[in-house]
Amino acid sequence: MKKQVCVLFSAVMVAALLTACDGSQKETGEAAGNAASEAGTEAPEAAGKITDGTYEGEGTGKGGLIKVSLTISNGELADIAVLEHEETPGFADAMDELRQVMLDTNQITVDGVSGATLSSNGFMEAVADAFAKSGGTEADLAAKEAAPAEERADSYEADVIVVGAGGAGLSAAITAAENGAKVIVIEKMNNVGGNTLISGGEMAAPGNWLQKEQGIEDDTERFYNDILAGGDHEADPELVRVLADNALDAALWLRDDVNVTFEDYMLFFGGHSVERSLVPLNASGVELIEKLTAKAEALGVEIHTNTPAVELIQTDGRVTAVKAESDGKEIIYQGNRGVILATGGFGSNLEMRIANNPDMDEKILSTNSVGSTGDGIIMAEALGAATVDMQYIQTYPTCDPETGTLLYVGDVRLEGRAILVNLEGRRFIEELERRDVISMAVTEQTGGVSYMFWDEASMEASGVNVKHEKEYNNLIERGLLVKADTVEEAAAHFGIDAAQLQKTIDNYNQYCADGKDLEFNKRGELIAFTDSPYYIMKTTPAIHHTMGGLKINTKTQVLTKENEVISGLYAAGEVTGDIHGTNRLGSDAIADIVVFGRIAGEQAAAAE
Numbered sequence: 001m002k003k004q005v006c007v008l009f010s011a012v013m014v015a016a017l018l019t020a021c022d023g024s025q026k027e028t029g030e031a032a033g034n035a036a037s038e039a040g041t042e043a044p045e046a047a048g049k050i051t052d053g054t055y056e057g058e059g060t061g062k063g064g065l066i067k068v069s070l071t072i073s074n075g076e077l078a079d080i081a082v083l084e085h086e087e088t089p090g091f092a093d094a095m096d097e098l099r100q101v102m103l104d105t106n107q108i109t110v111d112g113v114s115g116a117t118l119s120s121n122g123f124m125e126a127v128a129d130a131f132a133k134s135g136g137t138e139a140d141l142a143a144k145e146a147a148p149a150e151e152r153a154d155s156y157e158a159d160v161i162v163v164g165a166g167g168a169g170l171s172a173a174i175t176a177a178e179n180g181a182k183v184i185v186i187e188k189m190n191n192v193g194g195n196t197l198i199s200g201g202e203m204a205a206p207g208n209w210l211q212k213e214q215g216i217e218d219d220t221e222r223f224y225n226d227i228l229a230g231g232d233h234e235a236d237p238e239l240v241r242v243l244a245d246n247a248l249d250a251a252l253w254l255r256d257d258v259n260v261t262f263e264d265y266m267l268f269f270g271g272h273s274v275e276r277s278l279v280p281l282n283a284s285g286v287e288l289i290e291k292l293t294a295k296a297e298a299l300g301v302e303i304h305t306n307t308p309a310v311e312l313i314q315t316d317g318r319v320t321a322v323k324a325e326s327d328g329k330e331i332i333y334q335g336n337r338g339v340i341l342a343t344g345g346f347g348s349n350l351e352m353r354i355a356n357n358p359d360m361d362e363k364i365l366s367t368n369s370v371g372s373t374g375d376g377i378i379m380a381e382a383l384g385a386a387t388v389d390m391q392y393i394q395t396y397p398t399c400d401p402e403t404g405t406l407l408y409v410g411d412v413r414l415e416g417r418a419i420l421v422n423l424e425g426r427r428f429i430e431e432l433e434r435r436d437v438i439s440m441a442v443t444e445q446t447g448g449v450s451y452m453f454w455d456e457a458s459m460e461a462s463g464v465n466v467k468h469e470k471e472y473n474n475l476i477e478r479g480l481l482v483k484a485d486t487v488e489e490a491a492a493h494f495g496i497d498a499a500q501l502q503k504t505i506d507n508y509n510q511y512c513a514d515g516k517d518l519e520f521n522k523r524g525e526l527i528a529f530t531d532s533p534y535y536i537m538k539t540t541p542a543i544h545h546t547m548g549g550l551k552i553n554t555k556t557q558v559l560t561k562e563n564e565v566i567s568g569l570y571a572a573g574e575v576t577g578d579i580h581g582t583n584r585l586g587s588d589a590i591a592d593i594v595v596f597g598r599i600a601g602e603q604a605a606a607a608e
Contacts (some may be wrong), residue, residue, distance in 0.1 A: 048138030050075045057130025062120025062405075063087045064474040066095070068123070070130035075140065077106050080127060086470040089199060090288050091119040093191045098123055104146035108138060113190050117370070118403075135161040152326050158184040158302075160604045161322050161335035162342055163309045163376060166194025167285070167340030168573025168600075169595035170292035174258070175601030176340075177299035185301060186324055186333060188308030189371045193289040194344050196593065197576065198369060200408055201285035202267055202277045203590035204241070205251035206244065210266050210274060220276050227588060229582020230271040230434060231547070234389065239579045242554050243588070243595050250594040251278055260291045268524050269413040269586030271434040275524070277587035283408060283467045288590070307331070312339065312379045312569065319383070319568035321483040338568045338604035342556070342597065345546035345574035346374030347393070356390040356548065365404025366397055366543040376575040380550050383569070386561040390548030394584055395436035399542035400480065401449055407539060408468045409475060410452060414586070416524040417458035419508055420450045424469070425491065425500030430520035436583045440539035451496060452537045453505070455529040490534045505529055545584050549577035556600040560583045570604050572596035 036195045054071045062085035071079040080099045085092060092536050094116035101110045108127050112120030131138070160176045162169045166185035173183045191197075206223035224244035228235060254260040261281040268275040280287040296303065304326070311323040313332070322333045347368035353360040377387060398410040398420075412418045413431050420438070422445040429441040442450045459465055465472045475481035484490035487505065491498035511517045512528035550571045551559045558569045572594040580588065 050134045055130040055133040057126045057422035059125030064116035066122040066126045068126040087119045091116045094119045095123045106144045135596045155332040157334040158182045159337045161333045162340045164342035165192035167196030168597040171597030172340045172596045173301045175598045176605040179605035180408040181605035183301045185303045187305045187308045196285045197289045199285040201280040201288045202485035202587040204587040205248045230585040234581035238576040246595045247591040258295045270432045271585040306517040340600045341376035341571040342573045343376030343575050347372045347543045349373040357393050360393045360405040367406040384560045388551045392547035392582045394545040395439040395541035396544035397541050398539035401540040404542035409464045412462040418454040449540045485532050490536045543584045547580045549575045570600040572600040
């Protein structure tokens, strides 16, 4: 494995698992025989000796069950196959990487993959479970020396170097390449995608084709005002103007040039005055990243993963290169026309969060990729770059209370078909309010959690159980989501006051009949709840987006504290600040990263 990956599953942990699994069956021939028979092999001859055969094992990853088969031949690991998993693409790649390392080294205790902790742990747990059924211990495996990784050159040269392979970085790289530049993208994680990969990928675009079909009146001015108001008018109006005026073109570019497929419906995110948010295929950022990556590769863009940037290099006052590392080796990436920072925010950097906003401490979980550690901000600050709005850190109001993961089953709320209640069974906020407002309201409720309620008609209309089937099943299995035939039964699962919840539902249904929400003036169409089954999902706020970052101008050039341009340095995406103000409206991030990513790519490619 590469040096920069982190150890996620220690030898002690694996040994303990093997002992636990093996101890229940290795001492008696009957138990060992039963275990081997289930795997389709004969019983091991004796404890401590590996019996050839194929064995199955299970573990729990980020998305749920991981099931593998392990084939042993001549006492060595011959093959590992993933039979079943629910991991997101990108995280699933970690299993392929671990599989290869295990086979190359003939060991099952290996370093996990950075950025894919839960997927790595689940895969290795499954392999250890399977191996235990062979009757041996890892001490019986003769370690091999893996073939050396392909040697990296000491330096690379291109017209444009992009740091970060998420949505902003890939958009910048594609645009630069389409403008005739040779482009290299470097990414510190083992896979591309960043936060875009694990997002829902929804994109705000005023005047889009679906709005026209549905007769929804919208324009750039309305979007501009929504962004400013949503961020309490703390954003730079010039940057907001660029975002609003170019969002539709960016969506058309994704659809027509990058070949992103969008669904035939939109979502209504809190803070927007109209429904305008486009939804990619399967309501997942996976569609965006897969199509952006394919487009970049088709244009000849090189993407170097497992390559963290550590320093920006200036020559005669101009940023001309990036110093990076790979396998402990220093590599210089020369950018003859410019360097684009697209490294994301700092939501996963606890120290940086607390330094800028003490309230965002370790007690708050995060939806972010572990790669969101503010690297680009830190490197640019070393050159005198200015930052802005660093104290504004947004939480998403309806996340997994155990892991902090963003819950896409909760999109039923964004379709206006769910209400939020507390443990006392009462509504406490408008369901389509701004994220920060809802999050703050949730923290004031009993236990700091909320409960999302909806009915079967809403489930069928939204289809969240089908679009996000893996997540749905995982939530049901863990008891964070309940499906019940009566309101009382659903409420009992979480200990919610059932009588009060029924009153809340009855009141809401009356508001729907009258056409006005008298409690919270909920925007959009009011749709009454009807027949069972009923659903309730437990959620809590988690850190989702850092609005602060590097100060840029409308050309995406990074600025100093004196408001001067740092020559040769551009930035786009969550690494930048002053675009969303105090709070980002849902689906504005994808518009942001694509609009400013394209501008950065165009500007860098045109630089002399």
